[in-house]
Amino acid sequence: MAKNVGKRFEENWKASIPSDIFYYRLKDQAQSFGGCSNLRFSSKNPCDCFLFSSPYMYALELKSVGTSSISFERTKEEKGVVHYHQIKGLREFVGYRNMIAGFLFNFRKKDNTETTYFQHINDFDRMIASIDKKSFNEKDLKKFNPIIVNSRKLKVNYRYYVSELIEKLNREMER
Numbered sequence: 001m002a003k004n005v006g007k008r009f010e011e012n013w014k015a016s017i018p019s020d021i022f023y024y025r026l027k028d029q030a031q032s033f034g035g036c037s038n039l040r041f042s043s044k045n046p047c048d049c050f051l052f053s054s055p056y057m058y059a060l061e062l063k064s065v066g067t068s069s070i071s072f073e074r075t076k077e078e079k080g081v082v083h084y085h086q087i088k089g090l091r092e093f094v095g096y097r098n099m100i101a102g103f104l105f106n107f108r109k110k111d112n113t114e115t116t117y118f119q120h121i122n123d124f125d126r127m128i129a130s131i132d133k134k135s136f137n138e139k140d141l142k143k144f145n146p147i148i149v150n151s152r153k154l155k156v157n158y159r160y161y162v163s164e165l166i167e168k169l170n171r172e173m174e175r
Contacts, residue, residue: 008157009064009106010048016151016160022052046089047101053166056100056173059093060118061086064106071135072128080134090121100169104149107138114158117146118165147172 010025017023026045051058063070063081071080078084082103093101102120109115119127119141127136127144147168150161 005066005108006062006064010062012158013062013104013160013162014049015157016162017051018163020053021162021166023049024051025049044083044085046092047086051162051166053170056098056166056170058166058169059090059099059101060104061090061102062104062106064108066108068107069135069137070105074128074134078134087121087124091125094121100173105141105146113153114151116149116151116160117141118149118169119144119146 014023014025026048028045047059047061049060049062051060061082065081070082072082072087073080073084076084090101090103093099100120102118103124104116104118106114106116115138117138123144123146127140130144131140147165149165151158152161
């Protein structure tokens with residue numbers, strides 16, 4: 001099991017995917033390994049993974065934090081947890097028919113609980129346009145249509161109710 005909590009969240013998410021839902025994790029880029037940051041040319045993934053459950057494909061970027069807020073980049077030059085290229089990539093994906101793109105935000109609490117939300121990229125854009133700071137917290141997030149991703153805690157890890165989330169998103173798309 002991964003020692004990095006972000007990777008653990010990704011592994012727990014992957015382990016939660018039912019066998020009838022297609023899952024594809026994009027490979028991490030070379031600059032993310034071993035502190036190697038001197039690469040001049042490297043591509044940046046637009047998101048972490050794709051899911052497919054007919055009739056929709058889902059592009060998801062997963063973020064897990066042990067703090068009360070999540071920083072984001074409004075431009076390529078800024079530094080944040082949510083990167084500009086990820087926001088841009090998700091924006092591009094929603095231009096395609098039957099594509100749902102967004103973030104899974106996982107807030108880990110000091111009492112060893114966590115809350116996970118899905119937020120559509122369009123709602124994310126509305127949220128960051130409405131705030132004058134470089135980060136957002138759960139209170140900010142809750143104002144912009146997040147969907148709680150239900151989960152259950154195992155001994156150490158979590159299992160997420162992915163099928164339930166997919167059903168909620170499908171209902172939203174059909175409205």
